[in-house]
Amino acid sequence: MLPQIRTEFRKLTTIRSPWLLLAAGPLIVVAGVTGLAVSGASVHDPAVQSRAMAHVGLAAVVTLIFGILAVGGEYRHGTITDTFLSFPGRRAVIAAKLAVYGLVGAAAGLVSSAAALIATAAWWAAKGGTFHLSASGTWLTLAGGVAANCAFAVIGVGLGALIRNVTGAVALALAWIALIEGIAGQLVGSGLARWLPFYASEALDRSSAPAATQLLPQWGGGLVLIGYAAVFAAAGVLVTLRRDVT
Amino acid sequence: MAEIEVRGLTKTFGAVTAVRDVSFTAPAGQVTGFLGPNGSGKTTTLRVALGLIRPTAGEALIGGVPYRRLAQPRRRVGALLEASGFHPGRRARDHLAVLAASCSIPGGRVDEVLDLVDLASSADRRVRGFSLGMRQRLGLAAALLGDPQVLLLDEPANGLDPAGIAWLRGLLRTLADEGRTVVVASHVLSEVAQTADHVVIVNAGELRFAGPLHELGGSAALESAFLRLTAVPG
Numbered sequence: 360m361l362p363q364i365r366t367e368f369r370k371l372t373t374i375r376s377p378w379l380l381l382a383a384g385p386l387i388v389v390a391g392v393t394g395l396a397v398s399g400a401s402v403h404d405p406a407v408q409s410r411a412m413a414h415v416g417l418a419a420v421v422t423l424i425f426g427i428l429a430v431g432g433e434y435r436h437g438t439i440t441d442t443f444l445s446f447p448g449r450r451a452v453i454a455a456k457l458a459v460y461g462l463v464g465a466a467a468g469l470v471s472s473a474a475a476l477i478a479t480a481a482w483w484a485a486k487g488g489t490f491h492l493s494a495s496g497t498w499l500t501l502a503g504g505v506a507a508n509c510a511f512a513v514i515g516v517g518l519g520a521l522i523r524n525v526t527g528a529v530a531l532a533l534a535w536i537a538l539i540e541g542i543a544g545q546l547v548g549s550g551l552a553r554w555l556p557f558y559a560s561e562a563l564d565r566s567s568a569p570a571a572t573q574l575l576p577q578w579g580g581g582l583v584l585i586g587y588a589a590v591f592a593a594a595g596v597l598v599t600l601r602r603d604v605t
Numbered sequence: 606m607a608e609i610e611v612r613g614l615t616k617t618f619g620a621v622t623a624v625r626d627v628s629f630t631a632p633a634g635q636v637t638g639f640l641g642p643n644g645s646g647k648t649t650t651l652r653v654a655l656g657l658i659r660p661t662a663g664e665a666l667i668g669g670v671p672y673r674r675l676a677q678p679r680r681r682v683g684a685l686l687e688a689s690g691f692h693p694g695r696r697a698r699d700h701l702a703v704l705a706a707s708c709s710i711p712g713g714r715v716d717e718v719l720d721l722v723d724l725a726s727s728a729d730r731r732v733r734g735f736s737l738g739m740r741q742r743l744g745l746a747a748a749l750l751g752d753p754q755v756l757l758l759d760e761p762a763n764g765l766d767p768a769g770i771a772w773l774r775g776l777l778r779t780l781a782d783e784g785r786t787v788v789v790a791s792h793v794l795s796e797v798a799q800t801a802d803h804v805v806i807v808n809a810g811e812l813r814f815a816g817p818l819h820e821l822g823g824s825a826a827l828e829s830a831f832l833r834l835t836a837v838p839g
Contacts, residue, residue, distance in 0.1 A: 366707040373699035374692055437690035440657060441747065444684055445707035447656045447673040603618075604657040605649075 363446055363455035367429075371463065380425055381467045384418035384508070385474035391417065392478040402488025409496035409565060411479040415471045415504025416564020419511040422464035423532055426515020429456045430595065431525035443604055453596045457516050464512025468505035475501065496565070503564040503577055510584045511560070517591025520599050549573050559583035607681065607754040607786050608633045609654060613663035616649050622810055623649040626663070629805045629815035631788045633754075636781045638801030638818070639790040642835055646810040647790040648686070651757050655684055667755055679708040683748035685758040690744070693733035697724055697743050700732060704747055718746040723772075737764030745773075755786045762796050774800050794831055798824040808835040 371377055391414035400407045430453070433439035446452045476492075483490040491497070515532070522528040536557055544552030552558050553575050562580025575583060609631040616624045624646040631637040641647050652658040654665035656672035664671060667682055675681050691700055701715040719725045722742040732740065741764045748756060761777075762770050777800050781787045791797050797804070804821060806814040813834040814821065821830040 362707055362709060366703060369703045369706045370692075373696070373703060374694045376694055432692075436692045437687060438692055440686055440690050441704060442707075443657055444655060444682075445679050445704065447675070447678060601659075603652075603659060605652065 361451075361455065363451050364459055366442075366445070367455050367459040371459070377425055377428060380428075381421060381463070381470075384421040384467050384471045387418045387421065388414040388471045388474045389478045392475060392482060396479075396482035396486060402483045402486040405491060405494050405496060408479065408483070408491065408494060409500050411482075412472075412475050412497055412500040413504065413564055413566035415468060415475050415501055416507040416560060416566050418471045419464075419468070419504070419507040419560065419564070420533075420536060422467050422508045422512040423515040423518075424529055425464065425467070426460050426512040426517075427519035427525060427528045427532065429460045429516045429519055430599070431519035431523055431528050434523040435525045440604055449599050450596055453516070453520060453592075453599050457513055457592050457595075460516050461509050461513045465505055465509035467512075468508030471508065472501045472505060475504075499577065500565045503581065506581055507560045507564045507584065510563075510588045513588040514556070514591045517588070517593075517595035520595030521591070554583055556584065556587045559587070607668040609637075609755065609757075609786055609788060610666045610669075611650065611654065611663070612666070614650060614653060614660055614665060615662040616646075616653060616658060617661045624653070624807075625810045627807060627810070627812045628663075629812060631786055631805070632803060633786045634781055634784045635802040636777050636787045636789060636800050637803040637805060638797035639788055639805045639807075640792065640794065640797060640831060641807040642792060645807045645835070647807060648759055650807070651684070651686065651759055651788070651790055654757060655682070655686075677708055677751075679704065679753070680710070680751035681753050682755045682757065683751060683753040684756070685741075685744045685748045685761055687744075687759065691732040691735075691740060694731055696729050696731055697735070697739075698728040700743065701746060701750060704750055708751055710751055714750060714752075718749050721749060722746045738766060738769055741765055742769070745776075753785070755788075756780060757788045757790075759790045760792075761789060762791065762793060770796065794828050798827040806831060806834050 392411045395411050433442060442452060443449060480490045518532060519528050522531065540555050540557050544555060544558060553573060558574060559580040562574040562577055563584055565577060574580065612628050614624055614627045627650060639647055649658060653660050654667065654672060667675065672678055672682065698715060698719065701718065702712060705712060705715055719728050722745050724739065724742050724746060727739060745761065748758065762773055765773060777787055777789065789797060801818055804814065804816065804818050821827055
């Protein structure tokens with residue numbers, strides 16, 4: 360294993376905070392599925408089952424913050440100095456973080472998927488519905504959700520490298536999700552809005568979207584999100600190469 | 606020989622010139638005291654030498670090579686830059702284990718340096734609970750981890766108690782006597798006067814003196830020489 364990658368794993372396994380953060384993902388999924396089940400949605404409707412699975416994609420907000428901490432957290436605690444003393448080649452450091460955090464983000468998506476399956480099966484059984492594991496929407500939705508968890512971890516690494524201030528980067532990311540993208544979407548109209556990152560992720564993880572918005576097909580949302588991940592990753596590398604570490 | 610050479614170094618941050626055309630050599634086998642008031646450019650110079658800051662002009666070489674081109678830099682150069690570079694939730698031993706993993710140093714070396722800086726009994730505590738002096742010792746352990754020939758230490762006595770300062774003085778002497786290049790940046794003159802063989806003095810980003818301590822009149826005269834050299838003209 361490359362020493363940069365080995366070191367990133369070692370950093371992650373010697374602190375608790377990233378794992379406590381990632382644990383929020385499956386918790387969000389279970390809470391979301393529970394909310395759907397108790398709100399009176401029909402447990403006989405395959406579309407509702409798919410909506411339950413789509414909570415996995417919503418949990419990607421957690422891997423986004425996890426990714427932001429990869430570089431932003433190192434600036435916050437001053438450990439970035441030691442990292443660059445070990446590896447003066449900064450490109451490889453950021454590349455290793457992108458790979459490791461993307462991988463862990465995908466793994467978090469798998470755990471959230473398991474949580475979604477278990478919670479949905481349990482609630483559907485409790486409500487007397489039939490849970491169709493083989494329904495085509497189930498696996499497509501879960502696969503899209505895992506991909507979104509991976510992509511947003513990568514976007515987070517890039518964003519954290521661009522904006523070293525963790526608080527600022529997290530605040531911007533949350534404001535974008537909660538507010539800015541919705542407003543921007545209305546301003547540019549649904550034809551263009553579907554190319555924005557969270558509209559694209561709604562297409563990818565097949566979560567419910569505002570009725571007025573025409574989303575891209577799932578594969579299209581995936582490609583757009585890969586594009587955003589690549590842009591943020593490249594920008595994060597470029598900025599890191601030029602920056603003085605003071 | 607792994608001496609440090611700074612040649613014509615200039616660094617500007619926006620409109621501020623932090624270092625202006627500074628040149629000096631820190632010879633191997635000696636303790637070089639790098640002196641100057643706060644904000645005189647010492648830390649910027651050290652960070653350029655370590656490849657963390659890109660110089661506007663000039664260069665800093667370690668054993669004839671810029672830091673960025675050293676293979677396994679942590680095994681050639683040890684650095685102590687500030688006491689805050691720790692994740693508060695990480696145990697002291699794990700902090701060193703991460704660094705050891707980054708440069709393929711065997712894990713046994715971690716326990717050696719923990720013993721060396723007298724932190725073995727606190728090794729499994731999280732850094733959150735460490736005093737400034739303990740953080741400083743952990744930073745020194747990190748600098749020594751790769752058994753490097755060159756040590757660049759920024760205010761290493763910061764936060765140490767009198768016994769710790771005496772211990773540090775002996776450690777620096779031993780390291781230099783083993784043939785290593787030891788650079789100690791400080792504004793605590795009394796500390797440097799007792800340890801340094803060689804002195805570099807900067808003020809307002811400019812070099813004021815570089816040479817053996819005895820050229821300034823030895824330890825006893827260091828303070829008056831320093832105040833004369835760093836006095837604001839006029």
